[in-house]
Amino acid sequence: MAKITIDGKEVVVEEGKTILDAARQHGIRIPTLCSHPAVSSWGGCRMCVVEVDGSPRLAAACVMPVRDGMKVVTTNENIITARRVVLEFLFAERNHYCMFCGASGDCELQALAYEYQMDHLTVTQSFDKFPVDVTNEYMAIDHNRCVLCGRCIRACHEISGAHVLGYQNRGTHNLVGFDLDDIRGESTCMGCGICMQLCPTGAILNRYRTHHAVLGHDKTKWKVIDSFCPQCGLLCPTVTSVENDYIIKIEGKTEAQPGRPDRGQLCQKGRFEPLKSAGKRLLKPMVRDTNGGWKEVSWKTAMDLVAGRMNTYKDGGTFGLASARCSNEELLLFRDLMVKGWHANYVDTLHGPAYTSLTSAWADLKKVVLGLQEASWKQIAEADKVILVGANPGESQFLISGLIRRGILERGVQVTVIGPVDVTAPWTTHYLPVAKGKEPLVVKALLAEIMSSPHKPVHLKTWDKIAAEIGKVNVTELLKQAGLDDEGREAFRWAARWYMEAKNPMIVVGNNVTSLPDATGLRQTMYLALLRDVVQQNTLRLVVLKPNGNSAAALKMRLATEKSSVEKAATWKRGLVLLAGDDLATSPFLNHLGGLEFLAVISPYFPEELADKAHVLIPKPIWLEEEGTYTSLDGQEIRYKKAVVSRPRGVDESWQTLLALMQRSEFHPTYARWRDLNAKAEEELRPGA
Numbered sequence: 001m002a003k004i005t006i007d008g009k010e011v012v013v014e015e016g017k018t019i020l021d022a023a024r025q026h027g028i029r030i031p032t033l034c035s036h037p038a039v040s041s042w043g044g045c046r047m048c049v050v051e052v053d054g055s056p057r058l059a060a061a062c063v064m065p066v067r068d069g070m071k072v073v074t075t076n077e078n079i080i081t082a083r084r085v086v087l088e089f090l091f092a093e094r095n096h097y098c099m100f101c102g103a104s105g106d107c108e109l110q111a112l113a114y115e116y117q118m119d120h121l122t123v124t125q126s127f128d129k130f131p132v133d134v135t136n137e138y139m140a141i142d143h144n145r146c147v148l149c150g151r152c153i154r155a156c157h158e159i160s161g162a163h164v165l166g167y168q169n170r171g172t173h174n175l176v177g178f179d180l181d182d183i184r185g186e187s188t189c190m191g192c193g194i195c196m197q198l199c200p201t202g203a204i205l206n207r208y209r210t211h212h213a214v215l216g217h218d219k220t221k222w223k224v225i226d227s228f229c230p231q232c233g234l235l236c237p238t239v240t241s242v243e244n245d246y247i248i249k250i251e252g253k254t255e256a257q258p259g260r261p262d263r264g265q266l267c268q269k270g271r272f273e274p275l276k277s278a279g280k281r282l283l284k285p286m287v288r289d290t291n292g293g294w295k296e297v298s299w300k301t302a303m304d305l306v307a308g309r310m311n312t313y314k315d316g317g318t319f320g321l322a323s324a325r326c327s328n329e330e331l332l333l334f335r336d337l338m339v340k341g342w343h344a345n346y347v348d349t350l351h352g353p354a355y356t357s358l359t360s361a362w363a364d365l366k367k368v369v370l371g372l373q374e375a376s377w378k379q380i381a382e383a384d385k386v387i388l389v390g391a392n393p394g395e396s397q398f399l400i401s402g403l404i405r406r407g408i409l410e411r412g413v414q415v416t417v418i419g420p421v422d423v424t425a426p427w428t429t430h431y432l433p434v435a436k437g438k439e440p441l442v443v444k445a446l447l448a449e450i451m452s453s454p455h456k457p458v459h460l461k462t463w464d465k466i467a468a469e470i471g472k473v474n475v476t477e478l479l480k481q482a483g484l485d486d487e488g489r490e491a492f493r494w495a496a497r498w499y500m501e502a503k504n505p506m507i508v509v510g511n512n513v514t515s516l517p518d519a520t521g522l523r524q525t526m527y528l529a530l531l532r533d534v535v536q537q538n539t540l541r542l543v544v545l546k547p548n549g550n551s552a553a554a555l556k557m558r559l560a561t562e563k564s565s566v567e568k569a570a571t572w573k574r575g576l577v578l579l580a581g582d583d584l585a586t587s588p589f590l591n592h593l594g595g596l597e598f599l600a601v602i603s604p605y606f607p608e609e610l611a612d613k614a615h616v617l618i619p620k621p622i623w624l625e626e627e628g629t630y631t632s633l634d635g636q637e638i639r640y641k642k643a644v645v646s647r648p649r650g651v652d653e654s655w656q657t658l659l660a661l662m663q664r665s666e667f668h669p670t671y672a673r674w675r676d677l678n679a680k681a682e683e684e685l686r687p688g689a
């Protein structure tokens with residue numbers, strides 16, 4: 001530890017910390033611009049200059065390490081003059097006319113100018129016209145507002161692991177560039193937006209942001225709400241700024257979160273999409289008249305109509321579909337309404353076919369070993385070898401792809417990709433390119449290869465059962481069937497060997513395998529994970545990517561069944577009640593819902609896709625407008641999310657709508673308050689239940 005004095009106050013800090021760390025730890029403010037606690041420091045802007053041991057040569061506090069006995073002064077006339085000079089040159093070198101900037105009122109550069117009372121420039125402005133890049137739907141980059149602090153570049157390297165950004169050109173032409181001088185829209189940028197979050201000026205702008213800051217210039221009116229994104233099961237922590245019930249921006253939480261390996265990164269779904277509307281809002285109940293037109297009706301009329309029709313079908317022919325983006329409470333009520341209230345023949349989630357083999361594969365595995373569960377996605381951050389089997393986390397659980405990329409670059413993690421797309425190119429160690437659905441052939445070949453090698457895990461008690469299932473296999477023939485050429489077969493052999501030699505391998509399996517109607521491929525992927533010791537307490541070295549935020553809860557509630565199929569659903573032609581989220585348009589069921597006698601849709605948006613098939617529409621809030629609990633991807637965590645903005649006037653909370661329908665069905669649970677319902681959902685879903 002080092003004992004130092006800052007502005008006359010004696011403080012003790014760890015050796016190796018910087019002066020800025022020491023000051024922050026002890027609540028002493030030093031102004032900064034290029035420094036941000038979420039990324040490394042580089043001492044570029046010199047706003048944080050301080051006096052050390054009385055020397056007239058000022059030091060950058062963000063990079064200067066502490067030394068025992070050091071005496072630091074953070075403010076005096078000399079320091080203030082130096083900081084003002086820094087600021088004046090920054091303002092003179094680019095176009096910083098704040099009144100035309102979307103970040104005005106929420107800009108660190110502007111705030112510093114106010115703080116240092118910089119109301120005019122004493123140096124001549126000397127900026128050129130720089131380009132504005134609007135080639136990305138969500139973000140614009142206006143190089144005229146850039147102070148070249150490099151925070152975006154470090155965020156892209158250190159948080160996102162994408163390494164897209166860098167400096168290009170020299171001197172006064174210096175710019176932040178994408179890849180090798182590309183525009184953002186043609187670069188390898190993945191649009192996560194962490195560069196934008198860390199940008200201290202208006203240089204990187206959210207194109208969907210509500211510009212209240214410009215109107216009011218008053219951030220103090222904002223409500224800042226700690227929440228999380230429930231859309232893919234990773235439950236990323238968010239900080240949402242709201243004014244007058246409008247969301248201004250959603251940011252990731254860059255402070256360290258206990259047990260979470262991500263560093264504040266969000267994806268487009270979490271950061272940008274809630275700011276735009278997923279369609280025309282449905283604000284009143286509606287029924288379709290005999291001419292095919294839609295007319296508004298009262299809540300009572302709509303509810304009576306739905307219940308009246310569904311009650312007549314109790315002898316069969318009905319089914320229910322729910323979005324697995326709904327909360328635990330909504331899913332529980334919907335299942336009970338359909339199964340106990342209306343005796344539905346079939347219930348499923350809108351994307352059930354994407355994980356149709358999951359339930360049966362786990363049931364099969366239990367016959368070999370009891371009590372195993374899947375690993376948490378967070379454990380990928382500790383793996384030294386990752387095998388992706390038919391999985392593209394960049395599409396479903398974006399943050400996992402960031403974790404893997406960072407693992408490759410920071411810790412030399414080796415990655416094997418089995419599937420049609422090389423998801424970590426160009427950093428994949430072994431790429432086994434096989435068509436969608438052929439991944440199980442490679443998995444079986446891996447099992448057989450390992451069984452016949454010196455790496456065979458002789459200790460495994462269940463080995464005989466697995467060996468009996470695999471039987472005698474011609475590995476070369478299997479790989480040929482999978483479509484691997486000589487290069488692919490060579491990569492396969494290395495992958496098999498390295499998997500068994502790895503200290504802490506992890507398998508990530510995705511949609512291409514879980515959606516196969518036959519569970520064999522998924523079961524054998526589980527066996528492959530079983531060949532290595534478990535991660536901890538009966539946790540298999542396997543992470544299963546699921547299509548939606550609350551798919552794990554839907555599976556546990558048996559809302560997503562092992563026999564999920566669009567053809568099966570289409571056999572029930574009488575009544576369907578559909579509980580939608582904002583993912584209706586991508587449901588594989590959509591094209592199979594023709595010819596129904598009756599279709600009721602409960603949805604936050606007017607369901608354009610079903611406008612000519614549905615009979616009754618009932619509105620519900622979007623997930624940002626109501627409270628609820630959500631289950632993590634691995635089913636091991638349940639988190640409560642409060643409402644971030646108000647629901648539209650006249651739109652009831654979903655749980656009350658579902659409860660009102662239940663009162664009109666055969667099943668009448670008594671949940672007086674949301675809390676009672678929540679307790680019931682927790683009882684069913686808590687880990688180990």
Ligand code: SF4
Pocket residue numbers: 155156160162163164165188189190191192193194195196
């Ligand atoms: S959006 Fe993400 S990937 Fe793209 S440049 Fe910014 S930090 Fe890098």
Ligand code: SF4
Pocket residue numbers: 145146147148149150151152153176195198199200201203204
């Ligand atoms: S774009 Fe923003 S974060 Fe990046 S260098 Fe410029 S001012 Fe700094």
Ligand code: SF4
Pocket residue numbers: 229230231232233234235236265266267268269270271397398399
């Ligand atoms: S990775 Fe998942 S939880 Fe995180 S922001 Fe994206 S959709 Fe939301």
